[in-house]
Amino acid sequence: MSTTSSDIVVFGATGFTGRLITRYLVSHPQFTQGSFSFAIAARSQSKLHALVQELKLPSSINIVQVDVTDFKSVEAAVQRARVVINTIGPYWRWGTPVVKACARNGVHYVDLTGESVWIKDIVNEFDYLATKTGAIIVPSCGYDSVPSDVSAYLSNKTLKAHGDYDVATSISGQIVRGGISGGTLNTIFTILEDVPQDKLRESARDYSLSPVRGEVFPAFRLLYEQVIPGETSVPGSFFLMAPGNTKLVQRTFGLLELQTITATQSGSSAEATKIARRERYGSSFAYEEFLIMSSRFSAIAFSTMFMTGFLLLARLSPLRWLLKKFVPAPGSGPSEESMEKGFFEIINHTTSTSTPPVHVKTVFKGDRDPGYALTAIMISESALSLLLPPISKPAPPSKTSSLPEGLPTLAKKGGILTPMTAFGDVLITRLLDTGRFSYESHIVDQVSFRAALTRAKNVLILSGAGLSAASGIATYRNADDSLWNNFDPKKYATPEAFKKDPVDLWTFYHRRRSAYLLAKPNAAHYALATLAHPPTLARIAPSTAQPIHVTQNVDALALRVLESLPSSQEDKDAGTLSPADSIIEMHGDIFVTRCTSCQHLQRSYAPQLASALADLEKGQDSDAKPQLTVDQLPKCGGDGWAGSNRYGRCGGLLRPEVVWFGEMPPRSGEIARKMSGCDMLLVVGTSSIVRPAADYAAQVKKNGGTVAIFNLGRSNGDEDADFVFIGPCEETLPEVLQVKEDIAQLWPDM
Ligand SMILES: [Zn+2]
Structure with a gap:
């Protein structure tokens, strides 16, 4: 057994997901470059050695024997790592000692839990301690609940880039193809059997994981619906993972909201307050999630079936006993081939609180079985987010922090965080770099406008x-413009004013015209x-x-x-x-003149329409009455008019062809x-x-x-x-x- 330190230690490396993570890390380009080291940890020494053989792991990978029921062994393993990847569930049963060891020792931690009831426990017990030691503890870094957190985060980012808007509603519909793991079902049974009912009920409440309360959608419904302007509405059913994902997204909202409140109250720097304001979702945020179905009928049918089944399972322990005989055992999972066929797609529709609201649509996709293959990628990249900058965005190591550049402000403080409050854009960039994930996020109005323009x-x-x-x-409404300062439109922009004093009017229009020309x-x-x-x-x-x-x-x-x-x-x-x-x-054109006699229209971009007007440019700012005569003003046929009376050369007085008051x-x-x-x-x-x-x-x-x-x-x-x-x-x-x-x-x- 090794006593050397590693950047990452994978707890439960011999389990199904643990093996996928080990395989992913060992073939990671930043590992082959030698940018990070890692260790594999499990209870059984022999299984660990078998894994080394099977995956032909290099000798640089440390092997750590750890027993999560023995706190001393957990703490010893944790102390020799910078980040712990914990895959050992049910977390309600096995997770707490690992989090405790990390929080005490300032070691970062990521896991795959979807158990809100347990997250609530570790928040209560270890959040404060973790902020003291700087440990970044991030539950739910797999398919629970990275896609949900990312979808709400990206939509808010698009909205904030568009203007100073707050989120009103954020609704995510999921499409998923993938196997359900023995571990997941085992977790559900454990929770149903082990956790006291009142505790379950308490954690099932909206915002049970959030330090701040936002808005809520009506609780469980048979039919959900996503209505994005310009698109056909999408029906949806109740989604098994929605309650857990929703609590986690609500925690992201709450942590960001608290950050803003703290920044404002503590008189933080203007920059910190600005960042907090940009990151926050807004105080009346409401999130919900559902499973996208092909029709309203199938949505209602699925919700009904699901809830009936779930209630029966919860109430009848013999049924659970029977079902356990049939579900895959914990530690097993789908074949390589079926994982290839899996995928998820999460479509988020976010609206702003403004009237009318701004609509944002974000689509986040993953190609591969989300519960296994993509989960292994998501948790590995989460851990790496705390160690190294993404390959596509290399950055020199920070001088002031052991953390890479670009992480959210909250990460620097430590505590029990969420994927988006801990990793933010760094994780998203890392996921895109793998080539297995992609996203699109835009203001819906732009897309539907362009579609309407096409038609x-x-x-x-x-x-x-x-x-x-x-x-x-500027217009005459803009008082900062000296040209229009104290300008009375009734004085210059009427036919009467022109008749009364054409010199005064032409003085004004010539200056205006010269400015327009530039x-x-x-x-x-x-x-x-x-x-x-x-x-x-x-x-x-x-x-x-x-x-x-x-x-x-x-x-x-x-x-x-x-x-x-x-x-x-x-x-x-x-x-x-x-x-x-x-x-x-x-309203006409300042470069067009009309002859007051023959009505001839002419466009000219010449600097002066009459040579005498050049003198006006010398005394721009003086209020002194210009010494011009009507005869020197622009005339039909120009300065060189030779007495003709033909159309367009009649010698008549010209006026600007702009529409005046009363015309x-x-x-x-x-x-x-x-x-x-x-x-x-x-x-x-x-x-x-x-x-x-x-x-x-x-x-x-x-x-x-x-x-x-x-x-x-x-x-x-x-x-x-x-x-x-x-x-x-x-x-x-x-x-x-x-x-x-x-x-x-x-x-x-x-
Ligand atoms: Zn004329």
Whole structure:
């Protein structure tokens, strides 16, 4: 028997799961690299030696004889390891001395228990001690309950990346194929026979393992249902593992909640408080889990059968005695071949507390029998999470801690933790590295929006000031902008003001125009313009004609981006609209002038529309009245007008072609007609409750169309929209439309 220390010691290495773990560890790339050492421990010396022979284990693997009924032998074994992998169950019967030895000696510990009643005991007895010694004690690191914990954790992470949201509900449906082990059934019988009824009842309560209470779902039901927006609802039945998994996920919630409360009350650093806030699920969190079934009927039938069977087993000990004769003995398990065919898939649907709620869907999958093959991987990678960084994310050893970088804050404190509070992203990365696990997690709204966009036959875009905000163009509502400071729209934006003092008005508009000329389009303009690029449109919205963009902005940025879009002859033949035809500037355009005599319209990006206006740029900030005469203002035919009175060269006074107060937007009839045929309206950079967007959105909704809002803030009334994407539209539009690569290709210099 060896007295050398090892990084990991596997308790129960000669059992069925213990052997799988031993085999997994010895072929682990970080073991073959020599990055960690491990020992195998069991009661029978001869069985240990047989295992060495059978698996041809290298001599570097230490052999430790341990008897879990003898605390001295347990403590001696624990003291020579950094992490204990304990596979010896039922834990209610054998686990406590191992946890006690680890907690006392500051040795980390992982196991495979699903026994809430026992976890409650060790939390009560050893949590405080473990925080004193820094021991990280993590029960349930196998199929109980890693997938459940990971699914709720990933959804919360996706939600927090989307904004400062709290979780309201988190519901996981499981699909599983795999054998039930003799050990699992043995555990159920042990619990039923050994544990006092009142203790069982107490631990069966929601939040029995959590330091903080959250919300709950109604208790046992015959029919469960997962309703993810844009998808067919999925029926489910009662799931044997759900009660245990739920208690564990509730403990993760509770530990994170407590961390936030402590950080806030103890006046921790702003950074620590921020991290705690980001990690927490939110105080009104509610979790539940069920087994996904093919129909409502089979779901109800399965729940009924299951509960009847379970009640009979619990009440009738002769039945248990009989069943024990037929179930596989503890220590046996499925064949290699049947383990290959196993898998699990857990689908989590999380909603936020906001109105309307944000929906997140996370799918976490494992390929192989979850109860055995994947369990061996999950517990091994859990133990390794406390020793080494993942292969795909190497990091130098930490200078301040013996733990690898990247573990959650709670791990550094020790205690009785859960997989996600102890290992977090490190374990998830490790599981992905094995190639046996995969996940997807995203905001559902984005996915269902994209699906709706694919189906839409007549897409229109309606944009407001928010579209150009990132280009530095403010509206007169923005008081920080010196150009509009103390600006009275009634003074400059009326036909009367122009008649009374055209010099004053042109002074204002020239300065405004010069600022617009310097403004650069932002990613939101580019994202919308990709819809005028036939290959992009064919990919993201194949059923619609090229969308018309109706904008309230007078800055011409949307138009200038379209003018810079490279277009081929093929595009033109395919009926791609010219930039001017695909944009309706409903409030006019500051770069267009109208002759007050002959009504001639002209677009110009020239720095000055009349040479005398150049003088204005010198005295930008002075309030002094510019010394200009009406004759020096922009005129029809330009500075060099030679007395002609022909259309477009008549010498008449020009005015900016923007819609002033008291004037009818010239193209409102045309816009109304377009809206009446629209089945999907993208409202960008304006609230859907401000007119005219409110009227148009209501009209599209009334016709059965879809409204999607991309705006910086949320407004009351937005809930009438089908989709609301909150955030700067230069970030949300490229992401939601998935056109980031298109933008990079079409405008490489952007
Ligand atoms: Zn004219």
